[in-house]
Amino acid sequence: MPVNAAGARILVVEDEPVINQAVTDRLRGSGYEVVQAWDGPGAVEQFTETAPDLVVLDVMLPGFDGHEVCRRIQAARPVPVLMLTARDDEADILVGLGVGADDYLTKPFRMRELVARVGALLRRVERAAELATRTTTADLGDLRVDSASRRVWVADTEVHLTPTEFDLLACLAASPGVVLTRENLYAEVWGWPGASGTRTVDSHVKALRAKIGAERVRTVHGVGYALETGGAA
Structure with a gap:
């Protein structure tokens, strides 16, 4: 069901008490219901017990790290995840995206930006629910994108994408060959x-x-990206 962004429940997972409480207070002040966890096992437990609409998740946690938390919760029930990382390292970021994170912020971050990204992720959930009611299929060579079922096939083999990866591909597929x-x-x-x-x-x-x-996906340096219209090269 669509998420009511104004009253959404958010799980904040951060082992540093000051940061955890600051994020919690800011989100509550923005109208969200917030539950907290301070380590990996506690995050998974809270996720199971409280069924949050979104998770703000630190990478470095006691017990097991945020990547493992993300992997476990996404296997149980797909949910938007905003990852917090202390390292502005592409390899570390790609690991997070690979286990299902939707977006990330590098520490130190501004609370205003965090709240804005939380709101944007929740609005995306609402838009995805609306798009699921439409039947839209893009066939681009041996790539097929079905927006109604949110499924993708490459050469008749289904490919699993995270929610953000699918939305990105669907956006590119809506204007094949056009540089966005x-x-x-x-x-x-x-x-x-x-x-x-x-x-x-x-x-x-x-x-x-x-x-x-x-x-x-073709790169146009200094501009953006375009989805190729033919099959694999």
Whole structure:
């Protein structure tokens, strides 16, 4: 069912008490219901007991790390995840995206930006529910994208994409061959117009290419990306 963004329940997982409480207070002040966890096992337990609409998840946690938390909760029930990382490292970010994270923030971050990204992720859930009622299929060579069922096939083999990867691919597939700027993709897929999300878009494109084939998404340097209209090269 669509999420009511104004009253959504958010699980905040952060082992540093000051940061955990600061994030919690800011989100509660923005109208969200918030539950807290401070380590990996506690995060999974809280997720099971409280069924949050979104998870704000630190990477470095006691017990087991945020990547393992993300892997476990996404296997149980897909949910938007905003990852917090202390390292601005592409490899570390790609690991998070690979286990199902939708977006990330590098510490230190501004609370205003965190709240904005939380709101954008929740709005994406609402938009995905609306799109699921429409029957839209794109056949591009041996790539097939079904927006109604949110399923993707490459050469008759189904490919599993995270929710963000699917939304990114669907956005590109809606205008095959057309170059979309990073800013346009960030506004359309992440729902945050006017913001700079270059690293976020680039990281998700890289993760998407690893699953559907690098040659299918063309880079126009300094501009953005386009989905090739033919089959694999």
